[in-house]
């Protein structure tokens with residue numbers, strides 16, 4: 001049975017992804033910051049671990065715990081993320097640091113820790129949840145766009161370095177997904193009118209795209225767009 005680790009598994013895309021893997025018979029490890037969220041995950045048959053993505057020692061202790069339990073995963077889903085909305089001129093260092101540290105730095109070093117094990121066993125799948133905003137500029141998202149562009153860029157390098165070791169590394173660049181993240185950031189109805197399919201994706205749809213990517217041995221170093229056609233030119 002393959003083991004998958006999903007970061008930020010307690011809600012949104014991460015939760016839907018953890019459930020999708022569980023339903024396919026995988027052993028699912030999910031991270032959550034709050035103890036009540038970890039209890040909720042355990043009730044759903046997901047083995048829950050604490051992880052605070054802004055703290056390097058939290059990443060290290062998760063790794064040590066998984067290693068000591070012989071539970072280093074075959075599949076890593078770098079999902080946890082945050083977005084702050086602020087005009088470029090008003091983006092403060094604290095907001096920039098938090099955005100970069102959660103979306104990019106934590107994924108970078110968690111991937112670094114786990115890819116060695118995948119490489120040794122000649123099998124691994126890494127999927128990181130990126131965003132259309134890395135390639136489609138939107139006012140107010142400079143630090144988020146920078147973080148997601150970095151996530152995609154380092155993923156391609158890791159894909160190249162580990163391709164001959166049976167490890168694939170890809171990103172899903174989601175468009176707008178119906179989760180807590182976009183509530184308050186964008187007006188859903190206004191947004192729908194700009195999306196060619198006229199629909200905002202559900203977290204379950206993104207989860208299926210993530211699952212699909214982990215089943216492919218021949219797709220690596222890619223950024224798969226799931227955005228209802230938002231990047232198409234008329």
Ligand SMILES: NC(=O)c1ccc[n+]([C@@H]2O[C@H](COP(=O)([O-])OP(=O)(O)OC[C@H]3O[C@@H](n4cnc5c(N)ncnc54)[C@H](OP(=O)(O)O)[C@@H]3O)[C@@H](O)[C@H]2O)c1
Nearest residue numbers: 008012013033052053079080081131174176177179180181
């Ligand atoms: N929703 C969209 O439209 C959209 C579009 C493109 C990409 N994405 C990406 O999809 C991923 C999931 O987003 P979502 O829409 O599902 O958002 P969400 O519902 O807001 O969930 C975010 C998840 O990340 C976790 N998280 C945030 N900061 C963390 C930290 N410092 N340490 C540990 N965990 C932390 C949250 O944990 P807590 O519950 O403890 O806060 C939560 O589990 C993110 O990477 C996001 O950038 C989302």
